[in-house]
Amino acid sequence: MKTASSIALAFGALLVFAIPRVAHAEVDCLGCHGDKSLQDAAGKSVGVDAGTFGASLHGNLKCGDCHSTIKDYPHPDPATPVKCESCHTGEAEGLVGSVHANRAEHPCTSCHGDAHAIFPKSDPRSAVYPLNVPRTCGNCHGNDALAKKHGLPNVYPMYLDSIHGFALSREGLLVAANCQSCHGSHHILSHTDPQSPTYKSNIPNTCGKCHAGITDNYLGGVHGKAVAKGNLNAPVCSDCHTAHAILQPTEASFRMQSTPICGSCHKDKLSTYRDTFHSQLGSLGGYVETARCWDCHGAHDVLPASDPKSPIAPANLVVTCGKCHAGANASFVQYQPHANAHNRKLNPALYYTRLFMNVLLIGVLAFFAIHTILWLVRSRYQQVKTRSAKGGNNG
Amino acid sequence: MADLQQAAESKVQSHAGERYFMRFTRAQRYMHAVLFTTFLGLAATGLPMRFSESFWARRFASGVGGFGTIIFFHKFFALVLTVAFLIHLKEVFTRGLVHREKGIFWGNTSMVANWKDVKDLFGHMRWFIGLGPKPKFERYAYWEKFDYWAVFWGMVVIGFSGYAMWFAPFFARFLPGWALNAVLVIHSEEGLLAILFIFSIHFVNTHLRPDSFPMDMVIFTGVESEEEFKTKRPEEYQRVAAEGKLETRLGVKPPLWLLNFSKAVGYTAIFIGLLLLVLTLSAYFGS
Numbered sequence: 001m002k003t004a005s006s007i008a009l010a011f012g013a014l015l016v017f018a019i020p021r022v023a024h025a026e027v028d029c030l031g032c033h034g035d036k037s038l039q040d041a042a043g044k045s046v047g048v049d050a051g052t053f054g055a056s057l058h059g060n061l062k063c064g065d066c067h068s069t070i071k072d073y074p075h076p077d078p079a080t081p082v083k084c085e086s087c088h089t090g091e092a093e094g095l096v097g098s099v100h101a102n103r104a105e106h107p108c109t110s111c112h113g114d115a116h117a118i119f120p121k122s123d124p125r126s127a128v129y130p131l132n133v134p135r136t137c138g139n140c141h142g143n144d145a146l147a148k149k150h151g152l153p154n155v156y157p158m159y160l161d162s163i164h165g166f167a168l169s170r171e172g173l174l175v176a177a178n179c180q181s182c183h184g185s186h187h188i189l190s191h192t193d194p195q196s197p198t199y200k201s202n203i204p205n206t207c208g209k210c211h212a213g214i215t216d217n218y219l220g221g222v223h224g225k226a227v228a229k230g231n232l233n234a235p236v237c238s239d240c241h242t243a244h245a246i247l248q249p250t251e252a253s254f255r256m257q258s259t260p261i262c263g264s265c266h267k268d269k270l271s272t273y274r275d276t277f278h279s280q281l282g283s284l285g286g287y288v289e290t291a292r293c294w295d296c297h298g299a300h301d302v303l304p305a306s307d308p309k310s311p312i313a314p315a316n317l318v319v320t321c322g323k324c325h326a327g328a329n330a331s332f333v334q335y336q337p338h339a340n341a342h343n344r345k346l347n348p349a350l351y352y353t354r355l356f357m358n359v360l361l362i363g364v365l366a367f368f369a370i371h372t373i374l375w376l377v378r379s380r381y382q383q384v385k386t387r388s389a390k391g392g393n394n395g
Numbered sequence: 396m397a398d399l400q401q402a403a404e405s406k407v408q409s410h411a412g413e414r415y416f417m418r419f420t421r422a423q424r425y426m427h428a429v430l431f432t433t434f435l436g437l438a439a440t441g442l443p444m445r446f447s448e449s450f451w452a453r454r455f456a457s458g459v460g461g462f463g464t465i466i467f468f469h470k471f472f473a474l475v476l477t478v479a480f481l482i483h484l485k486e487v488f489t490r491g492l493v494h495r496e497k498g499i500f501w502g503n504t505s506m507v508a509n510w511k512d513v514k515d516l517f518g519h520m521r522w523f524i525g526l527g528p529k530p531k532f533e534r535y536a537y538w539e540k541f542d543y544w545a546v547f548w549g550m551v552v553i554g555f556s557g558y559a560m561w562f563a564p565f566f567a568r569f570l571p572g573w574a575l576n577a578v579l580v581i582h583s584e585e586g587l588l589a590i591l592f593i594f595s596i597h598f599v600n601t602h603l604r605p606d607s608f609p610m611d612m613v614i615f616t617g618v619e620s621e622e623e624f625k626t627k628r629p630e631e632y633q634r635v636a637a638e639g640k641l642e643t644r645l646g647v648k649p650p651l652w653l654l655n656f657s658k659a660v661g662y663t664a665i666f667i668g669l670l671l672l673v674l675t676l677s678a679y680f681g682s
Contacts, residue, residue: 274448277560277579283447284456284465327564334572335563341580353577357584364545364588368596371538372604374523379605382529 028073029063040078053116066115082115084108094186111136111185128185131168133178134159141179158245175210182206198243201227203236211237214300221301233265240299249299255292256282262293269293272338289324296320296337415618417646422486427614429479430546431664436472438590438671440465445583446678473557480550503634504534506544512537531630538600549589556582587675594672598665610665615657618646 029048032038036047053059064070069080085092088108100106109115113127113136121128127136134156140146142156159165159179167176182198189196197206204224208215218224218237226234240261241247247254259282263270273279273293282290294302296312303310311320317333325332339347341354419427443452443465456462491499498504514530516537521527535543556578559566563575602610606627613619625632635641649657 277444280444280447281462281466284443284453284462290462325564329564329567331570331572332564332567332575334567335575336573339573339576341576347573347576349573350576350580354580354584357581357588361584361588361591365591365596368592368600371520371523372596372599374520376599376604378523378525383605 042078044078048116056116057118057120058116081107091186098186098188099190100186100188110140128180130174130176130178131172133180134165134168137179153244155244158242162244162246163248164246177210181209200232200236201230203238207237217300221298221303223302224300235261235265258294259292266293269338272340275339275341276337278337291324291337295323413648414621415646415648416621416624416641416644417617418613418619418624419617421617424614424617426479426483428660429475433472433476433479434589434593435664435667435671437469437476437586438594439667440469440472441583441586442590442671442675442678444469445587446675449674449678449681451674452678470561473554476550477554480554503631506535506540508537508540508544512540531633532628533634534628534631536628542597542601545589545592549585552585553582553589556585590671590675594668594675598668602661602665610658610661612649612654612657612661615661616649616653618649 030050033046033048034050036045036049038045038047040046058066066082066084067079068086069076091108095101095103095106111128112118117125119126119129121130123129124131126132138156138159141152142154144154146152147154160169164177167173168178184197189199191198191200193199194201196202204215204218204227219228223234223236227236240258241249247257249255259270259273259279263273278291282292298311301309303313305312305314307313308315310316318328318330321333321335322328336347339350341347341350344351443455444462446452447456456465459465487499490496500507501509511533515532518527518530519537522529559570559575559578560582567575601607613623619627635644
């Protein structure tokens with residue numbers, strides 16, 4: 001053991017002399033800690049790659065600047081943990097009250113990585129470089145056991161498959177939303193906290209940081225106005241698009257999943273929609289072109305039919321229906337996409353049509369069911385009688 | 396051995412001695428084949444749309460590549476059936492109006508209902524409960540005429556409402572707006588009625604009842620034995636015999652391959668029909 005450390009010491013010294021950026025005063029520390037396999041009494045790695053450290057953001061600091069409790073050798077093993085907040089006061093203040101406030105559970109290094117290899121967040125080597133953020137957060141938030149323990153969804157895989165995750169991991173888009181774009185970094189608050197950027201009424205602003213145009217549209221529509229008035233039953237971005245597993249809206253799976261989302265509030269409209277051909281076709285996957293809620297009502301700037309700007313305003317129907325139905329005319333748009341065949345007052349013609357068809361169906365089937373059953377019984381009786389008379393079998 | 400051989404020969408002879416009579420022409424049998432093929436196709440593609448919420452509809456849709464495939468084949472079968480329907484109309488009017496053939500629009504051999512049908516219906520039902528003798532049926536019994544007209548008007552109603560949806564903007568030129576809502580209700584209810592009727596009532600009345608069980612082969616082979624002719628349609632048999640025209644109706648015993656082929660086709664059709672019936676009922680009462 002002794003020979004091994006002295007060899008390592010000599011090797012470390014050699015290495016240190018080759019790296020001019022590391023101050024000569026640090027040679028003493030690296031004499032031991034230059035051995036990357038070095039462990040403290042608790043079994044934690046205390047080796048330092050002098051080269052990486054020298055190139056890192058903290059490369060100009062002396063060991064003692066952070067490890068201020070260590071003055072002499074031998075020093076206590078394990079050493080007192082470093083207090084990052086002695087310099088990074090703003091970040092430390094941010095952590096107070098955040099979901100990661102517990103420093104023992106969430107030391108700075110849990111996000112920033114190896115303390116001796118901290119790089120600026122614009123550096124691809126940094127754990128908090130935009131393209132690395134999801135993986136860094138995913139270290140914990142991609143862990144089923146941890147998600148279960150904290151009652152959180154396992155969001156990392158959802159994010160990776162989302163349009164944001166795709167843009168980030170496949171295209172390497174720095175502007176693609178990563179975790180901290182929405183959640184912030186140090187002062188991360190629960191979505192139940194009204195101060196949080198992911199609190200329901202703050203979501204339009206949060207998404208609007210990038211999606212400014214859409215947010216403008218949204219704020220002008222009935223849902224945006226309702227949320228602005230404090231009606232938190234009205235949907236915000238994430239209610240339709242989800243928070244993490246955000247899909248490309250033209251994708252079949254998004255078109256398939258969204259109608260029930262609108263219907264979770266607009267129950268009567270969903271049920272009358274379900275009776276129409278639009279819905280019947282739409283329920284059978286693979287034909288996603290059939291009209292879903294937002295194809296007629298608009299997606300972000302939903303407006304009531306009484307608003308002349310609404311796509312379902314009477315004057316706009318020919319254009320709106322005509323998006324799919326080439327040749328739609330004034331008479332064609334009299335079609336009611338939410339007609340209720342069970343409501344005599346609202347849709348009398350349809351009500352009586354349905355009633356007539358039902359009476360016809362039940363009447364014909366009931367008559368012939370009785371007719372056929374009686375016939376069957378009588379025929380069989382006759383058959384058995386005739387065959388018995390002939391002495392044959394009755395199979 | 397000699398005895399056995401003799402017995403076998405006599406059996407063949409007794410069968411060979413049995414006479415067969417024509418009931419349906421080749422064209423009529425083909426028409427029935429086209430009718431049930433397209434009907435099964437329309438039912439198999441229409442039901443998933445009608446019950447699009449059911450698990451089997453979605454499974455089926457995803458299996459065949461989605462709704463697009465289903466509607467394509469629905470329209471395809473609809474077009475074939477429309478052509479068949481038009482050919483039938485032309486045939487009826489040519490025979491009845493151009494060639495002035497008797498018995499097309501009225502009389503014993505017509506499909507048009509007459510007073511005898513009303514009497515037969517009540518007589519038949521009295522017989523069911525043992526209150527009277529079995530009526531003597533003519534060429535087409537009242538339930539057969541009902542089948543015919545149900546299909547006839549069914550095609551008109553379902554066809555018209557179907558085309559109204561297919562070419563909605565065009566039909567909207569002369570139909571009021573609410574009619575576009577109504578055509579779906581009419582199309583699906585009438586279609587459902589047709590499916591439930593054919594796959595339960597028609598199957599039992601025509602094929603599964605004891606007199607014909609398990610299948611009435613006459614619509615496939617075109618001929619039936621003298622025995623069948625006599626017992627199923629005594630009035631027609633007596634009339635034709637009295638007219639001395641039995642000989643003109645004589646046909647040949649259907650070859651074995653035709654019987655087997657007909658059975659294969661017929662059983663397949665009945666099986667598909669019953670399967671669709673079960674799925675329909677499960678979706679109807681399951682939802």
